[in-house]
Amino acid sequence: MNQARNTASDASWQAGSAEPAIRIENVTKTFGKTYAVDDVSLDIYPGEFFSLLGPSGCGKTTLLRMLAGFETPSSGRILIDGKDVTQVAPYERPINMMFQSYALFPHMTVADNIAFGLKQEGMPRSERDKRVQEMMELVQIVPFAERKPHQLSGGQRQRVALARALAKHPRILLLDEPLGALDKKLREKTQFELVNIQERLGITFIIVTHDQEEAMTMSSRIALMRDGRVEQVDPPRRLYEFPISRYAANFIGSVNLFEGVVIEQQGDEVLLQCDEAGAVLRVRDSRKMASGMPLCLAVRPEKIRLLAPGEEGPNQLTGVIREIAYLGDVSIYHLELPGGKRVQFTQSNVQALAEQPLTWDQTVTISWRPDSCGALSE
Numbered sequence: 001m002n003q004a005r006n007t008a009s010d011a012s013w014q015a016g017s018a019e020p021a022i023r024i025e026n027v028t029k030t031f032g033k034t035y036a037v038d039d040v041s042l043d044i045y046p047g048e049f050f051s052l053l054g055p056s057g058c059g060k061t062t063l064l065r066m067l068a069g070f071e072t073p074s075s076g077r078i079l080i081d082g083k084d085v086t087q088v089a090p091y092e093r094p095i096n097m098m099f100q101s102y103a104l105f106p107h108m109t110v111a112d113n114i115a116f117g118l119k120q121e122g123m124p125r126s127e128r129d130k131r132v133q134e135m136m137e138l139v140q141i142v143p144f145a146e147r148k149p150h151q152l153s154g155g156q157r158q159r160v161a162l163a164r165a166l167a168k169h170p171r172i173l174l175l176d177e178p179l180g181a182l183d184k185k186l187r188e189k190t191q192f193e194l195v196n197i198q199e200r201l202g203i204t205f206i207i208v209t210h211d212q213e214e215a216m217t218m219s220s221r222i223a224l225m226r227d228g229r230v231e232q233v234d235p236p237r238r239l240y241e242f243p244i245s246r247y248a249a250n251f252i253g254s255v256n257l258f259e260g261v262v263i264e265q266q267g268d269e270v271l272l273q274c275d276e277a278g279a280v281l282r283v284r285d286s287r288k289m290a291s292g293m294p295l296c297l298a299v300r301p302e303k304i305r306l307l308a309p310g311e312e313g314p315n316q317l318t319g320v321i322r323e324i325a326y327l328g329d330v331s332i333y334h335l336e337l338p339g340g341k342r343v344q345f346t347q348s349n350v351q352a353l354a355e356q357p358l359t360w361d362q363t364v365t366i367s368w369r370p371d372s373c374g375a376l377s378e
Contacts, residue, residue, distance in 0.1 A: 018045055018046065019081075019082060020043035020044055020045050020046075020079075021044055021045055021046045021048075021080065021081065021171065021172060021204045022042070022043070022044040022067065022078070022079070022080055022172065022204070022206075023042075023043050023044075023078070023079040023082075024040055024041055024042040024043075024044075024063075024067075024076070024078055025041055025076050025077050025078070025079070026039050026040075026041055026075065026076040026077075027039070027040050027041070027063070027066065027073045027075070027076035027077070027078065028040075028073060028074050028075045028076055029059075029062050029063075029066060029071060029073055029074050030074045035227075035228045036059050036062040036228055037059040037062050037063050037066070037073075037228050038059070038227070038228035038229050039076070039229065040059075040063060040076075040228075040229065040230055041076075041230075042223060042230065042233065044204065044206060045204075046202075046204055047202050047203075047204060048204055048205070048220045048221060049195065049198050049205045049207070049218055049219050049220050050204070050205065050206045050207070050219065050220065050221055050222075050223070051206075051207050051208075051209060051214075051215040051218065051219040051221070051222045051223070052064060052206065052207070052208045052209075052223050052225060053209055053210070053212065053215040053222050053223065053224050053225065053251075054210065054224060054225035054226060054231075054251075055210055055251075056210060058225040058226055058227060058228065059225055059227070059228040059229075060208045060210075060225050061176060061177075061208050063225075064097075064174050064176055064206065064208045066078060067095065067172075067174060067206065068090055068093070068095055068097045068174055069085070069088060069089055069090035069092075069093050069095070070090060072086070072087070073086060080093060080094060080095070080171070080172070081094075081171070094170055094171035094172060095170055095171070095172045095173075095174060096117075096165045096166070096168055096170035096172075096173055096174070097165065097173075097174040097175075097176065098161050098162055098164075098165040098173065098174070098175045098176065098178050099161070099176055100176045100177040100178065100180055102149075102157050102158060102160070102161035103161070104149040104157060104160060104161060104164075105149075106148065106149050106150060107148070108148070108149075109145065109146050109147060109148060110136070110141060110144050110145050110146070110147055110148075110149075110152070110160050111132050111136070111145040111146065113149070113160055113164055114132045114135050114136065114160065114163045114164045114167050115128050115129075115131075115132045115167070116164065117164065117167060117168050118131060118132070118167055118168065121168070131167055132163075132167065135163035135164075135166055135167045136163060138163065138166070138197060138200075139159040139160075139162055139163045139193075139197070140159065141156060141159045141160060141163065144156060144160075154182055154183075154186070155182055155186045155190065158178065158179070158182060158190065161178075162178070162194075162197075166197075166201065166203070170203065171203065171204065172203065172204045172205075172206065173203050173204070173205050173206070174206050174207075174208075175194075175205060175206070175207040175208065176207075176208050177208055177209055177210070178194075178207065179191065179209075179211075179214060187214070188217075191214060191217045191218050192217070194218060195217075195218050207219075212251065212252050212253070215236070216236040216239075216240070216252070219235075219236055220235065221233060221234065221235050221236075222234065222235070222236060222239055224239065224248055224251060224252070226247055231244075231245060231247055231248055232244050232245070232248045239252055240252050240253055240300075241374075242374060243255075243298065243374065243376070244376070244378065245376060245378040246296060246298075246376055246378065247378075249298045249374070249376060253300060254300065254301050254344060255298050255299070255300055255301075256298070256299050256300075256301065256304075256343050256344055257296055257297070257298055257376075258272070258274045258276065258277050258281060258296065258297040258298075258299075259274065259276060259294070259295075259296050260272040260273050260274035260275070260276075260277075260281065260294075260295055260296075260297065261273050261292060261293065261294055261295065262289045262290065262291055262292065262293040262294075262295050263280065263291065264291055265288070265289050268284055268285065268286045269282050269283070269284055269285075269370055270282070270283050270284075270285050270289050270295070270375060272295055272297055272375075274297070275339070276337075276339055276341045277317055277337060277339070277341060278317075278337060278338055278339050279315075279316070279317060281297050281315050281373075282314055282315055282370040283297050283370050283373050283374065283375045284370040284371040284373075285374075285375045287375075289375075293377075294377075295375055295376070295377060296375070296376040296377070297373055297374070297375060297376075298373060298374045298375075298376055299315075299368050299372065299373035299374075300372075301332065301344045301345045301346045302345075302346050303368050303369075303372040303373065304343070304345035304346075304366050304367070304368045305366065305367050305368060306345070306347065306358075306364060306365075306366055307364075307365040307366065307367050311365075312367075313367030313368075314367060314368070314369055314370055315367055315368050315369070315370065315373070316365060316366070316367045317335075317337060317343065317365065317366055317367075318337075318338075318363065318364070318365045318366075319335040319336050319337040319338065319343065319363070319364070319366075320335065320336050320361055320362070320363050320364075321333050321334070321335055321336075321358060321359065321360055321361065321362045321363075321364060322334050322335070322336045322342070322360070322361075323360075324358070324359070324360060326349075328349065329348065329349060330346045330347065330348055330349060331346065331347050331349055331358075332344060332345075332346050333345050333346070333347065333358060335364065335366065343366065345366055
């Protein structure tokens, strides 16, 4: 996973000193008896690159559409710069939106597409032409100014849509799955370009995505959504390293979950009887845990270390390698424990392939530190 971005907006929400650019207060949206968004409250600060992340049907797009003004909350309110805009029309909000389909006018050139909103606002021609040129330079599409959308690649159309959305200098830009139509390499390249553009302009970006890697790469903070509610809001690194629930742990990256029962607490370490692992496992956690309490231990595959023959370590488990996936920079191993549970761990491929020591049906011992895993009660 990529590191969380270090942006100026981070200090704002951490210190709690800045006023939020957007405040969502107890917003609910129902369609008949179905709750698309259920009592969501969020503060999003100026200059943030904020992601609404979750699977299809979790409510993230409905929430984005309410921010844009295309949907009206059933209850609750939305404030922008302290002003209640819940009932304000989309065109009267300091917001622009970039749609998943890009929604370019097929009969217009690239330059005319970008200029359309400015022309509707009555901006003088000379000023409009200058703004269009600035936007084309920003997203690097100057050579395509006179082309029509059908003459562009998917990546080029995406840039035109972005330039058009930015041309009116909105305070806030909403992006609905903007990279979904791009291939993997172009999507990865565009992710970093979007971050660079956002940081240069200082505009608050709010993106909807179901792609965890996309959210982790670009965001200053992520709101992980589940069934219309917000499960967890945190910077990418904290969301990955310290998920608050099984759902969050499973959604972000790969994870091994061990169900067990608390035996005792020794200082800031909790001892967990885990029958499926056939061992007592240790996890660092300062919260008070009662004996007999059900608990889940979560450990990421890259936190697990392979022990040398005769070496011992905490949370030590022995099993047989059943599956190997070679991904170039890393290999993924599936270890089967005596009780049948599978544990996934990774190894960096720093040696030549011919020298790789691990193979199918090999018995190995793994270990991880108590402070490299987390305890989940939900």
